[in-house]
Amino acid sequence: MTPSLSLGGVRQHNTHEELVALARTPVAPSSGRVLDAIIVPASRPARHLDHAITLAHSAQCRLVVLCSRRARSDDVNQLLASRSFTQAVVIDLPPGYGHRWLEFATSRPEEIGRLPEPCATRDTDLSTKRNLGLILARMLGWDRVFFMDDDIGNINLPDLRRTASMLGRQYYSVGMRVSDFPDNSVVCHAHRETGESQDVFVSGSVLAIDCTTPIGFFPNIYNEDWLFLYNDTVERRLAWSGLYATQLSYDPFDDPRRAAGQEFGDVLAEGLYALLHNHKNAAYATRDYWIDFLRARREFLDAITARADKVRPEARQKMLASVAAARECSAQIEPSLCEHYVRLWRKDLGYWEQTLKETPRLSSVTEALSRLGLVPTAEADGNDGDHRSVAVTVERQVHVDTSPAPDQSMAPESVLISTAAVLNLSDDRADLARLAAQANVHQMEWLRRTIARSANRAASIPASQRRKLAAASHASQGKKLAAVSTVGALALFGTLLLAIMAFT
Numbered sequence: 001m002t003p004s005l006s007l008g009g010v011r012q013h014n015t016h017e018e019l020v021a022l023a024r025t026p027v028a029p030s031s032g033r034v035l036d037a038i039i040v041p042a043s044r045p046a047r048h049l050d051h052a053i054t055l056a057h058s059a060q061c062r063l064v065v066l067c068s069r070r071a072r073s074d075d076v077n078q079l080l081a082s083r084s085f086t087q088a089v090v091i092d093l094p095p096g097y098g099h100r101w102l103e104f105a106t107s108r109p110e111e112i113g114r115l116p117e118p119c120a121t122r123d124t125d126l127s128t129k130r131n132l133g134l135i136l137a138r139m140l141g142w143d144r145v146f147f148m149d150d151d152i153g154n155i156n157l158p159d160l161r162r163t164a165s166m167l168g169r170q171y172y173s174v175g176m177r178v179s180d181f182p183d184n185s186v187v188c189h190a191h192r193e194t195g196e197s198q199d200v201f202v203s204g205s206v207l208a209i210d211c212t213t214p215i216g217f218f219p220n221i222y223n224e225d226w227l228f229l230y231n232d233t234v235e236r237r238l239a240w241s242g243l244y245a246t247q248l249s250y251d252p253f254d255d256p257r258r259a260a261g262q263e264f265g266d267v268l269a270e271g272l273y274a275l276l277h278n279h280k281n282a283a284y285a286t287r288d289y290w291i292d293f294l295r296a297r298r299e300f301l302d303a304i305t306a307r308a309d310k311v312r313p314e315a316r317q318k319m320l321a322s323v324a325a326a327r328e329c330s331a332q333i334e335p336s337l338c339e340h341y342v343r344l345w346r347k348d349l350g351y352w353e354q355t356l357k358e359t360p361r362l363s364s365v366t367e368a369l370s371r372l373g374l375v376p377t378a379e380a381d382g383n384d385g386d387h388r389s390v391a392v393t394v395e396r397q398v399h400v401d402t403s404p405a406p407d408q409s410m411a412p413e414s415v416l417i418s419t420a421a422v423l424n425l426s427d428d429r430a431d432l433a434r435l436a437a438q439a440n441v442h443q444m445e446w447l448r449r450t451i452a453r454s455a456n457r458a459a460s461i462p463a464s465q466r467r468k469l470a471a472a473s474h475a476s477q478g479k480k481l482a483a484v485s486t487v488g489a490l491a492l493f494g495t496l497l498l499a500i501m502a503f504t
Contacts, residue, residue, distance in 0.1 A: 010292040012270050012300045014191070015199035019276055021171065021239040034164040035208075036142035037062040040150055041129030046075035048150040053083050055148070058157040063088040064136065066129040068095070071150070073377035089365050090377045093125060093132075099372055101355050102131055105344040107220045113340055116332040118260035118325070119222075127218040130204065130228075132372065137211040138359045139368040149205035151248040152178070163241040167210040172237040173229055175202035181249035185222070185266045186259035187301065187326050189252040190319050194307035202238065204228060206245045213237075217352040219345060222265025227345065230272060234281055253318035256325035263329040267297055268338060285342045290335035301327045 038056045042049060042065050049065060056063035065088060067073050073092045080088050105111045109120060130147060137145050144164055148155070155176070166174040182189065183203045192198035204225025209215060216231055218224040232238040252258070271293040275284055304323050311319055362368045369376055 010274065010289070011296045012293075013274055013277060014197050016201055016273050016277075017199060019233050019238075019273065020202055021236055022242055034161050035059050035061040035144050035146055036140075037064050037137065038146045038148055039064045039066070039130075039133035039136075040148055041066050041126055041133070042071035042076070042150045043067075043069040043126075044150045045070050046072065046079045049076060049079060050083075051153050051155070052148055052150065053080065053085050053088075055155060055157065055160060056087065057083070057085055059160055061087070064133060065090045066093050066132060067091060067377075068093045068125055068129075077377060089369075091369065091374055092377055093129060093374070097125070097128060097373075101135060101359070101372075102128060104217070104219065104348045104351070106341065106348050111344060113337050114334075115264060115337070116260070116329045118257060118329050119264040122220050122222075122261075127220045127224045130218040130224075132374075134209075134211065134215060134217070135356075135359060135372065136365075136368055137209075138356050139362050139371070140365065141361055143210065143212050145209055145211060147204060147207045147209065149247070152205055152245050153248075154244075154246045155206065159241075159243045159245075163206075163243060164208045166239055166241055167208055170237070171232075171239040172210050172213040172215070172235075173202075173232045174208045174239045174241055175204075175229075176206040176241055176243045176245045177201070178203045178205060178247050179244050180246045183247060184252075185262050186252045186322050187262070187266060187304070190304045190323050191300075193311050193315070193319060194304050195310045196307070201226065202229065202240050203245075205247065214353065215356070216349060219348070221268070222262040223269035224265070226269035226273065230282070231349075233273070233276060251318075253315060253322045256318075256321045259322040260325040260329040263326045264333060266326075267294065267330065267333060268341060270297070271338065272342070282342055282346060285339060287335045287339045290338040294330065294333060294335055294338070298327065298330055301330065 038052055038059070038061060040049060040052050040063070049071075052063060052065075063085070065071070065073075065076055067076060067090065073090045076088075076090050080086075080090070109115065133145065133147065136142075144167055146160065146164060159176070163174050163176060177183070177200050179200050182192070182198070183200050183205065184192070184198060188198050204218070207225070214231070216228045218228045221227070229238050271290065272282055272285060274293065275281065275289070301323055305320060305327075308316055308320055360371065362371070366376060
């Protein structure tokens, strides 16, 4: 039986603060490592990642950058090299990327039904990137991750630690608020501009997540983070750390199509959270409820228009055009469409839960991405699994990190040479032929000098041990040698193997 609800006071709320927990006593930020990774769905030029790199370096955690649009992996890799940061995974997301684990009913227009035209096509891959980040975390056994958009700033290490430290038995998701520039929809910006109070909600752009708990997914819709956080909100598992971040400012009224494109997602999110204020969950989001909420939403929009004289003249017409576009789109949203979408979304939640249960646990980032049909453009962490490895990636300039490791007087030198070939020296899985083909003359010259220095150090190894190492190398590389076309390449690998094993 479908639950019924009679609410004469159905309305859109200007704040949802009462739905989000806040630690009343200050949380002491942990001094140790509290995060496994910072995940950035990047779409802007690489320079916008500088803050995320600084934060990941300070937190001593991985940085995962999912690139598309104006975010170019080559530029990102170059920035990482210039910052001497080697714990990054950079991934190019192809246009139209899809995977069977991400096949949601709410992403298929034919399943949803007749959406208003401005809402029918979402020109963004933000949800896909965030969902990929969640799958990677599950596959690699990461306990805690922090989502951070590439337009976010003013987060310091203590703030990050305080936010992540709140995760645990009580809270599954803990976020910051973005109040400068306010993280609101176009319509809510207009509400504020016309003199009314308008709060901001916890944002997916600065959000810490406990990946060991039941987690939602990000639907391909505006306000995807509100829907991701919905179950945690219902269960009082969502918290605000009491901290704020900033984001790049923009003109919310520069294109009326933005407001129109946001309308369906804004209606769904505001409508579902308005139910929570009445202590009712999504089961009560019936057609009758949506009739009432859509009426309240249109009254909300009309009231903004009626207060337009309070807006500064230079912005008034653009704001009115945006609100009018949202109002026109709202008039095309059928209550039954909202009910149907919520039903599909709840079905997708069950599918996602099963997907995460069946996701394989892996120890290698490269293998995890392979399962997802992706290839890293940089895998620069020397701890991919249980093996000592040298990350090899091609850049215009070679970056050499020769700083000592914390517990070693001499650490293996890391070279950024090609597009994600990882030469693993403990189980000999390197494809030497590809390495030789990708390295250019200057890079090979650097390698020869490095090998020469290493060979001198290796000479101090007793002769009997060197013979054993050479014999082991020859036996394990039988199949690899067939792919190498020159005796010089064979000599390079053997010498490199002996030289680096001399460090271990």
